[in-house]
Amino acid sequence: KGEKGSSEDNGMQLAVRLMNEQLRTLQDNFNKFKKIFIFSIGKEVGRKIFVTNGLEYDYETASRMCSRAGGLVASPKNADENLALQEIVSKHDKRSFLGITDLHTEGTFKYSTGGTITYSNWHSNEPNNDKGNEDCVELNTDGKWNDTSCTNKKLLICEF
Ligand code: 289
Ligand code: CA
Known part of the structure:
Protein backbone atom coordinates (compact mmCIF):
# COMPACT_ATOMS: atom_id res chain seq x y z
CA LYS A 1 0.00 0.00 0.00
CA GLY A 2 1.40 3.43 -1.01
CA GLU A 3 1.61 6.39 1.42
CA LYS A 4 -1.16 8.34 -0.26
CA GLY A 5 -3.47 5.31 -0.73
CA SER A 6 -5.26 4.55 -3.95
CA SER A 7 -7.70 6.96 -5.56
CA GLU A 8 -10.30 4.23 -4.91
CA ASP A 9 -9.57 4.49 -1.13
CA ASN A 10 -9.83 8.28 -1.28
CA GLY A 11 -13.15 8.05 -3.09
CA MET A 12 -14.46 5.65 -0.46
CA GLN A 13 -13.34 7.91 2.41
CA LEU A 14 -15.10 10.86 0.80
CA ALA A 15 -18.28 8.84 0.33
CA VAL A 16 -18.24 7.75 4.01
CA ARG A 17 -17.67 11.34 5.16
CA LEU A 18 -20.58 12.57 3.03
CA MET A 19 -22.84 9.84 4.34
CA ASN A 20 -21.92 10.69 7.94
CA GLU A 21 -22.75 14.34 7.30
CA GLN A 22 -26.09 13.38 5.75
CA LEU A 23 -26.85 11.07 8.69
CA ARG A 24 -26.11 13.85 11.18
CA THR A 25 -28.39 16.27 9.26
CA LEU A 26 -31.16 13.65 9.22
CA GLN A 27 -30.77 13.02 12.97
CA ASP A 28 -30.83 16.77 13.72
CA ASN A 29 -33.94 17.27 11.58
CA PHE A 30 -35.67 14.27 13.15
CA ASN A 31 -34.89 15.42 16.71
CA LYS A 32 -36.20 18.91 15.94
CA PHE A 33 -39.36 17.48 14.33
CA LYS A 34 -39.92 15.26 17.41
CA LYS A 35 -39.58 18.23 19.77
CA ILE A 36 -42.03 20.35 17.75
CA PHE A 37 -44.46 17.43 17.45
CA ILE A 38 -44.42 16.66 21.18
CA PHE A 39 -44.64 20.36 22.04
CA SER A 40 -47.79 20.77 19.93
CA ILE A 41 -49.83 17.56 20.14
CA GLY A 42 -48.18 14.95 22.30
CA LYS A 43 -46.24 13.88 25.38
CA GLU A 44 -43.29 11.56 25.69
CA VAL A 45 -43.01 9.32 28.77
CA GLY A 46 -40.16 6.83 28.78
CA ARG A 47 -40.40 5.02 25.45
CA LYS A 48 -44.09 5.88 24.92
CA ILE A 49 -45.52 8.83 23.01
CA PHE A 50 -49.12 9.91 23.62
CA VAL A 51 -50.77 11.85 20.80
CA THR A 52 -54.17 13.50 20.36
CA ASN A 53 -55.86 15.01 17.32
CA GLY A 54 -58.01 17.14 19.66
CA LEU A 55 -61.28 15.48 18.51
CA GLU A 56 -63.84 13.28 20.29
CA TYR A 57 -65.11 9.84 19.22
CA ASP A 58 -66.97 6.86 20.68
CA TYR A 59 -64.73 4.06 21.93
CA GLU A 60 -65.06 1.79 18.90
CA THR A 61 -64.11 4.61 16.53
CA ALA A 62 -61.25 5.74 18.80
CA SER A 63 -59.90 2.19 18.91
CA ARG A 64 -60.12 1.82 15.12
CA MET A 65 -58.45 5.18 14.51
CA CYS A 66 -55.53 4.43 16.84
CA SER A 67 -54.93 0.98 15.38
CA ARG A 68 -55.15 2.27 11.80
CA ALA A 69 -52.40 4.74 12.72
CA GLY A 70 -50.29 1.86 14.10
CA GLY A 71 -51.00 2.62 17.77
CA LEU A 72 -53.44 1.83 20.56
CA VAL A 73 -55.90 3.83 22.65
CA ALA A 74 -53.76 5.28 25.48
CA SER A 75 -53.43 3.01 28.53
CA PRO A 76 -51.46 4.41 31.44
CA LYS A 77 -49.38 1.69 33.12
CA ASN A 78 -48.05 3.88 35.93
CA ALA A 79 -48.48 7.26 37.67
CA ASP A 80 -46.05 9.04 35.29
CA GLU A 81 -48.01 7.94 32.22
CA ASN A 82 -51.30 8.84 33.94
CA LEU A 83 -49.93 12.33 34.69
CA ALA A 84 -48.84 12.84 31.06
CA LEU A 85 -52.37 11.92 29.92
CA GLN A 86 -53.89 14.16 32.59
CA GLU A 87 -51.86 17.06 31.17
CA ILE A 88 -53.26 16.39 27.68
CA VAL A 89 -56.91 16.19 28.85
CA SER A 90 -56.44 19.33 30.96
CA LYS A 91 -54.96 21.25 28.03
CA HIS A 92 -57.94 20.28 25.84
CA ASP A 93 -60.44 20.43 28.74
CA LYS A 94 -62.00 17.21 27.42
CA ARG A 95 -62.08 13.79 29.10
CA SER A 96 -60.42 10.99 27.12
CA PHE A 97 -61.03 7.28 26.76
CA LEU A 98 -58.41 4.87 28.03
CA GLY A 99 -57.67 1.63 26.18
CA ILE A 100 -59.24 -0.30 29.04
CA THR A 101 -62.69 -1.96 29.16
CA ASP A 102 -64.68 -4.63 30.99
CA LEU A 103 -66.57 -5.51 27.80
CA HIS A 104 -65.51 -9.16 28.09
CA THR A 105 -66.29 -9.78 31.78
CA GLU A 106 -68.30 -7.25 33.77
CA GLY A 107 -66.16 -5.87 36.61
CA THR A 108 -62.83 -7.15 35.23
CA PHE A 109 -61.06 -4.29 33.47
CA LYS A 110 -58.59 -5.37 30.83
CA TYR A 111 -56.22 -3.66 28.39
CA SER A 112 -57.34 -3.61 24.75
CA THR A 113 -54.35 -5.89 24.13
CA GLY A 114 -55.64 -8.36 26.77
CA GLY A 115 -54.58 -8.89 30.37
CA THR A 116 -56.11 -7.51 33.55
CA ILE A 117 -54.96 -3.98 34.44
CA THR A 118 -51.89 -3.67 36.65
CA TYR A 119 -52.31 0.04 37.46
CA SER A 120 -55.47 2.07 38.14
CA ASN A 121 -56.46 5.48 39.44
CA TRP A 122 -60.22 5.18 40.02
CA HIS A 123 -62.19 8.09 41.41
CA SER A 124 -63.75 7.21 44.79
CA GLU A 159 -50.12 5.75 22.27
CA PHE A 160 -47.22 4.75 20.03
O1 289 B 1 -74.18 8.70 33.05
C1 289 B 1 -73.53 8.66 34.32
C2 289 B 1 -72.13 9.20 34.19
O2 289 B 1 -72.19 10.43 33.56
C3 289 B 1 -71.45 9.35 35.51
O3 289 B 1 -72.25 10.09 36.41
C4 289 B 1 -71.68 10.33 37.69
O4 289 B 1 -70.57 11.16 37.56
C5 289 B 1 -71.29 9.03 38.36
O5 289 B 1 -72.44 8.30 38.67
C6 289 B 1 -70.40 8.22 37.42
O6 289 B 1 -70.09 6.97 38.00
C7 289 B 1 -71.09 8.01 36.10
O7 289 B 1 -70.26 7.26 35.28
CA1 CA C 1 -69.04 5.35 36.48
Whole structure:
Protein backbone atom coordinates (compact mmCIF):
# COMPACT_ATOMS: atom_id res chain seq x y z
CA LYS A 1 0.00 0.00 0.00
CA GLY A 2 1.40 3.43 -1.01
CA GLU A 3 1.61 6.39 1.42
CA LYS A 4 -1.16 8.34 -0.26
CA GLY A 5 -3.47 5.31 -0.73
CA SER A 6 -5.26 4.55 -3.95
CA SER A 7 -7.70 6.96 -5.56
CA GLU A 8 -10.30 4.23 -4.91
CA ASP A 9 -9.57 4.49 -1.13
CA ASN A 10 -9.83 8.28 -1.28
CA GLY A 11 -13.15 8.05 -3.09
CA MET A 12 -14.46 5.65 -0.46
CA GLN A 13 -13.34 7.91 2.41
CA LEU A 14 -15.10 10.86 0.80
CA ALA A 15 -18.28 8.84 0.33
CA VAL A 16 -18.24 7.75 4.01
CA ARG A 17 -17.67 11.34 5.16
CA LEU A 18 -20.58 12.57 3.03
CA MET A 19 -22.84 9.84 4.34
CA ASN A 20 -21.92 10.69 7.94
CA GLU A 21 -22.75 14.34 7.30
CA GLN A 22 -26.09 13.38 5.75
CA LEU A 23 -26.85 11.07 8.69
CA ARG A 24 -26.11 13.85 11.18
CA THR A 25 -28.39 16.27 9.26
CA LEU A 26 -31.16 13.65 9.22
CA GLN A 27 -30.77 13.02 12.97
CA ASP A 28 -30.83 16.77 13.72
CA ASN A 29 -33.94 17.27 11.58
CA PHE A 30 -35.67 14.27 13.15
CA ASN A 31 -34.89 15.42 16.71
CA LYS A 32 -36.20 18.91 15.94
CA PHE A 33 -39.36 17.48 14.33
CA LYS A 34 -39.92 15.26 17.41
CA LYS A 35 -39.58 18.23 19.77
CA ILE A 36 -42.03 20.35 17.75
CA PHE A 37 -44.46 17.43 17.45
CA ILE A 38 -44.42 16.66 21.18
CA PHE A 39 -44.64 20.36 22.04
CA SER A 40 -47.79 20.77 19.93
CA ILE A 41 -49.83 17.56 20.14
CA GLY A 42 -48.18 14.95 22.30
CA LYS A 43 -46.24 13.88 25.38
CA GLU A 44 -43.29 11.56 25.69
CA VAL A 45 -43.01 9.32 28.77
CA GLY A 46 -40.16 6.83 28.78
CA ARG A 47 -40.40 5.02 25.45
CA LYS A 48 -44.09 5.88 24.92
CA ILE A 49 -45.52 8.83 23.01
CA PHE A 50 -49.12 9.91 23.62
CA VAL A 51 -50.77 11.85 20.80
CA THR A 52 -54.17 13.50 20.36
CA ASN A 53 -55.86 15.01 17.32
CA GLY A 54 -58.01 17.14 19.66
CA LEU A 55 -61.28 15.48 18.51
CA GLU A 56 -63.84 13.28 20.29
CA TYR A 57 -65.11 9.84 19.22
CA ASP A 58 -66.97 6.86 20.68
CA TYR A 59 -64.73 4.06 21.93
CA GLU A 60 -65.06 1.79 18.90
CA THR A 61 -64.11 4.61 16.53
CA ALA A 62 -61.25 5.74 18.80
CA SER A 63 -59.90 2.19 18.91
CA ARG A 64 -60.12 1.82 15.12
CA MET A 65 -58.45 5.18 14.51
CA CYS A 66 -55.53 4.43 16.84
CA SER A 67 -54.93 0.98 15.38
CA ARG A 68 -55.15 2.27 11.80
CA ALA A 69 -52.40 4.74 12.72
CA GLY A 70 -50.29 1.86 14.10
CA GLY A 71 -51.00 2.62 17.77
CA LEU A 72 -53.44 1.83 20.56
CA VAL A 73 -55.90 3.83 22.65
CA ALA A 74 -53.76 5.28 25.48
CA SER A 75 -53.43 3.01 28.53
CA PRO A 76 -51.46 4.41 31.44
CA LYS A 77 -49.38 1.69 33.12
CA ASN A 78 -48.05 3.88 35.93
CA ALA A 79 -48.48 7.26 37.67
CA ASP A 80 -46.05 9.04 35.29
CA GLU A 81 -48.01 7.94 32.22
CA ASN A 82 -51.30 8.84 33.94
CA LEU A 83 -49.93 12.33 34.69
CA ALA A 84 -48.84 12.84 31.06
CA LEU A 85 -52.37 11.92 29.92
CA GLN A 86 -53.89 14.16 32.59
CA GLU A 87 -51.86 17.06 31.17
CA ILE A 88 -53.26 16.39 27.68
CA VAL A 89 -56.91 16.19 28.85
CA SER A 90 -56.44 19.33 30.96
CA LYS A 91 -54.96 21.25 28.03
CA HIS A 92 -57.94 20.28 25.84
CA ASP A 93 -60.44 20.43 28.74
CA LYS A 94 -62.00 17.21 27.42
CA ARG A 95 -62.08 13.79 29.10
CA SER A 96 -60.42 10.99 27.12
CA PHE A 97 -61.03 7.28 26.76
CA LEU A 98 -58.41 4.87 28.03
CA GLY A 99 -57.67 1.63 26.18
CA ILE A 100 -59.24 -0.30 29.04
CA THR A 101 -62.69 -1.96 29.16
CA ASP A 102 -64.68 -4.63 30.99
CA LEU A 103 -66.57 -5.51 27.80
CA HIS A 104 -65.51 -9.16 28.09
CA THR A 105 -66.29 -9.78 31.78
CA GLU A 106 -68.30 -7.25 33.77
CA GLY A 107 -66.16 -5.87 36.61
CA THR A 108 -62.83 -7.15 35.23
CA PHE A 109 -61.06 -4.29 33.47
CA LYS A 110 -58.59 -5.37 30.83
CA TYR A 111 -56.22 -3.66 28.39
CA SER A 112 -57.34 -3.61 24.75
CA THR A 113 -54.35 -5.89 24.13
CA GLY A 114 -55.64 -8.36 26.77
CA GLY A 115 -54.58 -8.89 30.37
CA THR A 116 -56.11 -7.51 33.55
CA ILE A 117 -54.96 -3.98 34.44
CA THR A 118 -51.89 -3.67 36.65
CA TYR A 119 -52.31 0.04 37.46
CA SER A 120 -55.47 2.07 38.14
CA ASN A 121 -56.46 5.48 39.44
CA TRP A 122 -60.22 5.18 40.02
CA HIS A 123 -62.19 8.09 41.41
CA SER A 124 -63.75 7.21 44.79
CA ASN A 125 -66.86 5.01 44.38
CA GLU A 126 -65.80 4.07 40.81
CA PRO A 127 -66.13 1.89 38.83
CA ASN A 128 -69.89 1.76 39.53
CA ASN A 129 -71.29 0.49 36.19
CA ASP A 130 -73.95 3.21 36.38
CA LYS A 131 -77.27 2.10 34.81
CA GLY A 132 -75.52 -1.19 34.04
CA ASN A 133 -74.04 0.43 30.95
CA GLU A 134 -70.46 1.51 31.69
CA ASP A 135 -67.84 -0.78 30.14
CA CYS A 136 -65.30 1.85 29.07
CA VAL A 137 -63.02 4.11 31.12
CA GLU A 138 -62.60 7.86 30.92
CA LEU A 139 -59.76 9.96 32.30
CA ASN A 140 -60.90 13.14 34.00
CA THR A 141 -58.93 16.41 34.09
CA ASP A 142 -58.05 15.64 37.75
CA GLY A 143 -56.32 12.44 36.58
CA LYS A 144 -58.97 10.18 38.12
CA TRP A 145 -60.72 7.36 36.26
CA ASN A 146 -64.46 6.75 35.85
CA ASP A 147 -66.20 3.91 34.07
CA THR A 148 -68.49 5.33 31.42
CA SER A 149 -70.58 4.28 28.42
CA CYS A 150 -68.50 3.28 25.38
CA THR A 151 -70.96 5.18 23.14
CA ASN A 152 -70.06 8.53 24.74
CA LYS A 153 -67.67 10.68 22.73
CA LYS A 154 -64.32 11.38 24.36
CA LEU A 155 -61.01 12.97 23.38
CA LEU A 156 -58.91 10.65 21.22
CA ILE A 157 -55.46 9.94 22.64
CA CYS A 158 -53.39 7.18 21.06
CA GLU A 159 -50.12 5.75 22.27
CA PHE A 160 -47.22 4.75 20.03
O1 289 B 1 -74.18 8.70 33.05
C1 289 B 1 -73.53 8.66 34.32
C2 289 B 1 -72.13 9.20 34.19
O2 289 B 1 -72.19 10.43 33.56
C3 289 B 1 -71.45 9.35 35.51
O3 289 B 1 -72.25 10.09 36.41
C4 289 B 1 -71.68 10.33 37.69
O4 289 B 1 -70.57 11.16 37.56
C5 289 B 1 -71.29 9.03 38.36
O5 289 B 1 -72.44 8.30 38.67
C6 289 B 1 -70.40 8.22 37.42
O6 289 B 1 -70.09 6.97 38.00
C7 289 B 1 -71.09 8.01 36.10
O7 289 B 1 -70.26 7.26 35.28
CA1 CA C 1 -69.04 5.35 36.48
